[in-house]
Amino acid sequence: MDSIVASALNMGGTSSFFDSSLLQKQQCVPMSFIWPEESIAEAHQELQAPVVDLAGFLRGDEQATKRAAKLVREACVAHGFFQVINHGVDSQLILEAYDQMDTFFKLPVHEKLRVRKTSQSMWGYSGAHAGRFSSKLPWKETLSFPYHDNIPEPIVTNYFNSTLGKDFELTGMVFQKYCRAMKELGLKLMELLGISLGVERLHYKNFFEDGCSIMRCNYYPSCQQPSLALGTGPHCDPTSLTILHQDQVGGLHVFSDENWHTIRPRPDALVINIGDTFTALSNGRYKSCLHRAVVNRYKERRSLAFFLCPKKDKVVRPPEDILLREGTRKYPDFTWSDLLEFTQKYYRADEATLQNFTKWLLSSKLQTF
Numbered sequence: 001m002d003s004i005v006a007s008a009l010n011m012g013g014t015s016s017f018f019d020s021s022l023l024q025k026q027q028c029v030p031m032s033f034i035w036p037e038e039s040i041a042e043a044h045q046e047l048q049a050p051v052v053d054l055a056g057f058l059r060g061d062e063q064a065t066k067r068a069a070k071l072v073r074e075a076c077v078a079h080g081f082f083q084v085i086n087h088g089v090d091s092q093l094i095l096e097a098y099d100q101m102d103t104f105f106k107l108p109v110h111e112k113l114r115v116r117k118t119s120q121s122m123w124g125y126s127g128a129h130a131g132r133f134s135s136k137l138p139w140k141e142t143l144s145f146p147y148h149d150n151i152p153e154p155i156v157t158n159y160f161n162s163t164l165g166k167d168f169e170l171t172g173m174v175f176q177k178y179c180r181a182m183k184e185l186g187l188k189l190m191e192l193l194g195i196s197l198g199v200e201r202l203h204y205k206n207f208f209e210d211g212c213s214i215m216r217c218n219y220y221p222s223c224q225q226p227s228l229a230l231g232t233g234p235h236c237d238p239t240s241l242t243i244l245h246q247d248q249v250g251g252l253h254v255f256s257d258e259n260w261h262t263i264r265p266r267p268d269a270l271v272i273n274i275g276d277t278f279t280a281l282s283n284g285r286y287k288s289c290l291h292r293a294v295v296n297r298y299k300e301r302r303s304l305a306f307f308l309c310p311k312k313d314k315v316v317r318p319p320e321d322i323l324l325r326e327g328t329r330k331y332p333d334f335t336w337s338d339l340l341e342f343t344q345k346y347y348r349a350d351e352a353t354l355q356n357f358t359k360w361l362l363s364s365k366l367q368t369f
């Protein structure tokens with residue numbers, strides 16, 4: 001590794017970090033950011049996926065709910081992806097969340113490193129995951145924090161207060177509100193997913209009620225060689241349901257019918273992805289969405305991702321209605337804690353996480369199903 005790259009990645013002993021302002025000054029992206037050809041194959045067409053209007057469902061209209069559930073079922077069977085509008089989340093709150101995330105990412109690197117993510121924790125700031133991986137680095141910075149509502153104290157506000165102090169009190173309050181809105185919508189979507197799968201209406205909603213979810217702000221700096229690098233490599237989210245807002249720049253791609261497809265940004269829409277854990281909960285009926293985020297030469301890009309997760313020790317298994325109907329199990333019982341541990345300690349989440357996790361689980365725990 002040459003010395004400029006080493007300093008931009010700031011390799012010193014065991015620690016390393018990503019200074020995008022230094023990396024952007026070089027003509028070429030460092031080797032460690034180059035992805036294999038199959039991962040960066042171009043996207044051609046826009047994905048034809050439904051934009052589901054939630055207004056009728058949210059006000060309890062039965063016909064509208066049936067229509068929404070049908071669209072959701074078709075989209076989840078095909079690729080595990082759809083968008084929602086009239087979702088009930090205040091558009092002003094989304095803009096405020098972007099403003100607050102900008103305040104954080106514009107800080108000098110040494111300030112952001114005050115909340116650096118360590119290998120022992122899911123939470124904090126990470127630059128290109130440079131301390132975690134050494135190749136196929138993602139051209140992004142992330143800030144991740146937990147959300148649940150199992151205690152009366154505001155967990156997100158407290159996270160910001162205890163890590164970044166008084167200057168980030170407002171950031172904490174905005175994200176506390178944003179996460180509450182995401183969780184509320186996530187639970188309503190679980191109800192819709194339950195209806196769409198023909199299981200007891202509140203089954204999934206109840207399952208997720210006491211879970212601890214993950215909130216992540218993604219910041220993708222512009223990149224001098226966008227055709228070689230990736231913001232986020234091809235992957236299925238190991239989590240259950242992702243509610244994502246992307247800014248106006250564009251860069252989210254979904255894999256469907258053997259091709260990568262673009263997802264045109266819609267400021268009024270939230271993107272919904274099925275994740276691996278929900279695939280298991282539906283006994284494989286709903287696909288975990290394979291997606292990636294590309295970067296571009298001219299403009300930085302931002303997205304806000306809320307990953308809905310069940311409580312860590314709950315057993316992930318499809319509801320009896322599905323098991324009785326289908327007879328055979330596609331995946332063994334596991335807990336979210338098992339899958340999370342797999343992606344944080346042993347396996348970098350990609351397109352085959354669930355398949356490899358299942359093998360690992362069966363061999364390491366000598367489990368049968």
Ligand SMILES: C=C1C[C@]23C[C@H]1CC[C@H]2[C@]1(C)CCC[C@@](C)(C(=O)O)[C@H]1[C@@H]3C(=O)O
Pocket residue numbers: 129138214232233235236237238239307340343344348349350
């Ligand atoms: C449980 C998680 C692991 C990741 C963060 C959440 C949900 C999505 C996962 C991730 C984004 C999938 C792509 C690879 C990854 C390493 C990343 O680029 O950030 C994944 C996250 C992670 O392990 O931190």
Ligand SMILES: O=C(O)CCC(=O)C(=O)O
Pocket residue numbers: 216218232237244246251252291292293302303305
């Ligand atoms: O930024 C995006 O559009 C996608 C991000 C993503 O897939 C993730 O954070 O898991």
Ligand SMILES: [Fe+2]
Pocket residue numbers: 235236237242291
């Ligand atoms: Fe993702």
